[in-house]
Amino acid sequence: MTIIDNAHAGSVSSLGTPRLLAGVDQVGHVDAAHHRALHGDPVLRSRAWLLGAMREVNLLGRGGAAFPVATKLEAMPTGSSTAILVNGSEGEPASRKDRTLMTAVPHLVIDGALVAAHALDTQVITIAIHDPWSYESLVRAARERPDADAISVVRTRDGFVGGEIRAVINGLNAGVARPGGRRHLPHTHGMSGRPTFASNVETFAQIALLTGMGVADYARTGSPVEPGSSLVTLLGDVVRPGVLEVPNGTPLEMLLPGQADAPVLIGGYHGTWTRAAHDLPLTRSSLRAAGAPLGAGVIARPFPGTCVLSEVAAVSRWLAAESTGQCGPCFFGLPALADDMQAFADGTGSEAQAIRRLEQVRGRGACAHPDGAVQFMSSAITTLADDIRVHRLHGACGRPPSAVLPLPRSAR
Numbered sequence: 001m002t003i004i005d006n007a008h009a010g011s012v013s014s015l016g017t018p019r020l021l022a023g024v025d026q027v028g029h030v031d032a033a034h035h036r037a038l039h040g041d042p043v044l045r046s047r048a049w050l051l052g053a054m055r056e057v058n059l060l061g062r063g064g065a066a067f068p069v070a071t072k073l074e075a076m077p078t079g080s081s082t083a084i085l086v087n088g089s090e091g092e093p094a095s096r097k098d099r100t101l102m103t104a105v106p107h108l109v110i111d112g113a114l115v116a117a118h119a120l121d122t123q124v125i126t127i128a129i130h131d132p133w134s135y136e137s138l139v140r141a142a143r144e145r146p147d148a149d150a151i152s153v154v155r156t157r158d159g160f161v162g163g164e165i166r167a168v169i170n171g172l173n174a175g176v177a178r179p180g181g182r183r184h185l186p187h188t189h190g191m192s193g194r195p196t197f198a199s200n201v202e203t204f205a206q207i208a209l210l211t212g213m214g215v216a217d218y219a220r221t222g223s224p225v226e227p228g229s230s231l232v233t234l235l236g237d238v239v240r241p242g243v244l245e246v247p248n249g250t251p252l253e254m255l256l257p258g259q260a261d262a263p264v265l266i267g268g269y270h271g272t273w274t275r276a277a278h279d280l281p282l283t284r285s286s287l288r289a290a291g292a293p294l295g296a297g298v299i300a301r302p303f304p305g306t307c308v309l310s311e312v313a314a315v316s317r318w319l320a321a322e323s324t325g326q327c328g329p330c331f332f333g334l335p336a337l338a339d340d341m342q343a344f345a346d347g348t349g350s351e352a353q354a355i356r357r358l359e360q361v362r363g364r365g366a367c368a369h370p371d372g373a374v375q376f377m378s379s380a381i382t383t384l385a386d387d388i389r390v391h392r393l394h395g396a397c398g399r400p401p402s403a404v405l406p407l408p409r410s411a412r
């Protein structure tokens with residue numbers, strides 16, 4: 001394992017040869033000259049080439065939904081009315097992978113944006129970021145190179161729901177960072193009403209690697225079904241807490257040594273608690289098939305002998321507070337569910353009541369927030385059933401809180 005310490009991201013490491021994080025072990029922040037030495041100039045390819053290459057390596061979006069990037073690109077019109085939106089608004093408190101990418105290797109993100117813009121024959125490129133260090137890093141990187149003149153780097157509102165791509169677009173268009181509804185599709189009505197190719201910062205960095213390396217070299221690492229590598233954020237009782245670049249297909253037991261049946265949170269605060277992570281390979285398709293999508297790329301395992309229920313309750317309360325208040329089931333349902341999760345921690349919870357409320361909220365919001373929160377809470381009820389029973393019997397379990405799930409200071 002290559003270990004890198006990054007001033008803004010804490011521990012950063014890679015399993016195998018780093019690709020996205022190439023050079024970070026030597027210099028921490030890869031500037032323009034070092035980036036060019038490592039990767040050369042961005043390799044600009046036609047839309048047809050890019051579509052074919054994305055399909056050959058089954059490139060999936062790195063923002064959470066893991067949507068096939070080629071399908072998204074294919075739906076885009078070409079020409080100057082089309083916009084590119086690079087979403088660096090990492091609102092997930094448990095994730096640091098996007099911030100790491102933007103502070104350590106900003107030029108790879110810019111290369112990916114330029115490659116996508118060339119394929120779609122446009123020069124309208126926006127990089128949206130809320131983290132101040134990431135913003136400064138991208139602004140400085142864009143100034144370092146003449147080919148980035150057309151790129152706008154803009155600050156966005158902090159927040160979990162505010163970082164969702166449609167909320168980012170609404171925030172930039174109208175100053176209100178709220179999701180515009182599930183039918184509000186960026187590829188038809190995005191930035192300033194333009195058709196917009198929008199994806200996560202890591203997706204763009206992967207696009208830059210793909211055109212730079214070519215399909216065969218890109219596919220030399222990773223899984224046959226999902227070639228390449230991914231960035232994940234590891235928390236708690238894991239091989240090494242921090243941001244890790246890992247070849248796709250790596251067995252999760254390599255990241256989670258020992259404790260094979262311990263509860264693990266996969267995907268972040270819209271993710272899934274499971275005791276079956278150990279035997280799975282780290283591919284988006286296999287984790288989705290196992291009911292625990294990789295989502296925001298967070299993998300957290302509490303330490304043995306600690307209490308998880310109080311942390312689950314705290315995250316549930318924070319998720320409820322993140323509702324933008326536009327949809328009744330989300331605005332009223334999530335606080336009631338947070339009360340249910342606190343009741344489990346206090347030893348007074350009712351599974352029947354919580355499950356009834358979960359079903360009243362599921363699928364009833366204008367965005368994915370309530371569904372993600374429901375997934376987090378419902379999987380906790382199932383996976384932590386023994387803990388809930390102990391708390392009910394004794395009022396608590398007597399163990400210290402697990403303290404592996406970060407929240408903004410204001411939420412503690």
Ligand code: SF4
Pocket residue numbers: 161178179322323324325326327328330331364365366367368369370
């Ligand atoms: S579902 Fe919740 S977070 Fe999403 S738009 Fe409606 S109120 Fe806001």
